[in-house]
Amino acid sequence: MAALTLVLDAMGGDNGPSVVIDALVDALSAFPNYHFIVVGDEAELEPLLAANKLADHPRVILKHASQTVAMTDKPGYSLRAKPDSSMRIALDLVANGEAAACVSSGNTGALMTKAYFALKTLPGVLRPALMSAIPQAxxxxxxxxxxxxxxxxxxDTLFQFGVMGSVAAREVLNIDKPRVALLNMGAEDIKGNDVxxxxxxxxxxxxxxxxxxxxEGDDLFADKADVIVCDGFVGNIALKSCEGLAELLLTNIRANIHAHWLTRWFVKLFYSRLQRSWDWLKPDHYNxxxxxxxxxxxxxxxxxxNAKAFYSAIEQAVSETQHDLPTRIRDQVENVLLEQE
Amino acid sequence: MAALTLVLDAMGGDNGPSVVIDALVDALSAFPNYHFIVVGDEAELEPLLAANKLADHPRVILKHASQTVAMTDKPGYSLRAKPDSSMRIALDLVANGEAAACVSSGNTGALMTKAYFALKTLPGVLRPALMSAIPQAxxxxxxxxxxxxxxxxxxDTLFQFGVMGSVAAREVLNIDKPRVALLNMGAEDIKGNDVxxxxxxxxxxxxxxxxxxxxEGDDLFADKADVIVCDGFVGNIALKSCEGLAELLLTNIRANIHAHWLTRWFVKLFYSRLQRSWDWLKPDHYNxxxxxxxxxxxxxxxxxxNAKAFYSAIEQAVSETQHDLPTRIRDQVENVLLEQE
Incomplete structure (x- = not known):
């Protein structure tokens, strides 16, 4: 039973709980074996569920939370001061086995801190890691x-990220022997720092x-590797820099198109194609x-x-629970620790 | 006299010395007060200079170098094994005051090592830094x-990068009080590492x-700061990741355009506009x-x-010598050191 229940933190996203309820409607029809617990402010959620005819849905449970973690809350503060937040309750449901996975679009720092606090790492795992799929050429x-x-x-921690990423690529991306690479400032052995x-x-x-x-950075999207490992400082800056550049590039392309009447006339047709490239290149927005x-x-x-992106995150939770990713990671980490002995 | 002489390393770029000579032709007419020393293999350079009617040009000196640093040479190896390389000779000409600046498109690692070895850091400067202009929205x-x-x-080193970058932005970009920012994985004070x-x-x-x-990374191009400071590991990966993404994005956009006859028919007009965005977004290629x-x-x-890009690098050398950037940096570092005492 537990494996078929997902918990959705309905609060804390920029676009409000309606996005989560819209995504839930799609998820209920896409995953008929899954149950969903929606956590958040009853007063907000009940009308939304009713409007979508989900008030008495047999696979939907509403669980009230009196607090919401704000985007500006510091992780330590939210952990101490918001014991009844939707995020905390959602994670506790996973921790006590009532749900197999939690999906949240709330404050990243708070989610990482609370998840680590509530769920703990798997045996042998030094640190949890935040991982995202990035598009390849x-x-x-x-x-x-x-x-x-x-x-x-x-x-040791980076090495384990390689191990965990490899398991995830095998299970979720269906890659037989995932190529694991380390992100560095040069491809030669002498480059980089000691770690x-x-x-x-x-x-x-x-x-x-x-x-x-x-x-190197310019190979991030070049089909060179299936798992790319770096520390959180570098990974965060690399991914966000790309986001910044994509934004700038598309603004610039749009401006160049608009500068000519002929291209301007054409922009409507072109725009949807441009948007397709754009969507594909914002993996963290769409997964x-x-x-x-x-x-x-x-x-x-x-x-x-938006609802589509939140649905995509639910899909990912379904995929990871179907493959029982935590157990696969635990087994592989155990194997590798034995190998190292 | 020395301030008006630039030395060009004609060897070691991917596209051969003809690119350098073509850029020189433009530089001679753009900067009539400047003299140029071209360093490289005489047998290759003499015909190129002759073909461009520069063999007896009063502001061009050819200086033979029997060796060339290859792109694959390790910095230490090229320093020891190639004392007569064009790169080394070019840098020595700056070191002994015969030229004010050196422009090279050779092996980056070798150039950094040789430049540090030949020129040394300015008084009080802990480490040289590699700095590039990046486009803003x-x-x-x-x-x-x-x-x-x-x-x-x-x-201390990162702090000095802030000081040096600030001087460069004031002198070269003409910004009165350059906004200096630190690149980090979050905008809040608690984020990041100890350094x-x-x-x-x-x-x-x-x-x-x-x-x-x-x-944060997504603000790199967002007009938030005039000088953005990070260590070389992070900066290299951030910039190269952006290069990789830009490549991927444009390939993807082209593919989407080509997928439809109407957009395909339009691509010729559009391409030049696309290319303009593209060029602008590859600052390290064009500056x-x-x-x-x-x-x-x-x-x-x-x-x-190419010749245009190499010319752009010459322009930059002219700008930095005109503003006597090394002296300005030395003065400011001295001021700051006094301030800290």
């Missing part, structure tokens, strides 16, 4: 981690990983990021997720 | 540093800097990166620079 995806859960990492070099040695020595070496290494599935949807 | 530029000269930095937090304190305390705080903090001006042009 071929049209496929690769996993990039960590994206900000760990600003500073030692080599990256020490991690490379650990990855090279591991028999169970398909480690392919260093890759969730997974917080992996914990005793349960936690998916972080983007703060400004 | 407004159409202007900001300086990002370090881009890879220093994979690991302490807070970034300690650097923030140093920058805050400095009276001569206009420090504005942390910015040089400056290695600042040294006793002389060193500009690194992109390895695959």
């Amino acid at each position: 071929s049209g496929g995806s690769a996993f990039l981690l960590d994206l900000g859960a760990n600003p500073v990492c030692d080599s 990256v070099k020490a991690t490379a040695q650990l990855l090279q020595q591991s028999k169970s990983l398909n480690y392919i070496g260093f890759i 969730g990021a997974s917080l992996i290494g914990l005793r349960g599935v936690v998916i972080k949807s983007h703060g400004d997720a | 407004s159409g202007g530029s900001a300086f990002l540093l370090d881009l890879g000269a220093n994979p690991v930095c302490d807070s 970034v937090k300690a650097t923030a304190q140093l920058l805050q305390q400095s009276k001569s800097l206009n420090y504005i705080g942390f910015i 040089g990166a400056s290695l600042i903090g040294l006793r002389g001006v060193v500009i690194k042009s992109h390895g695959d620079a």
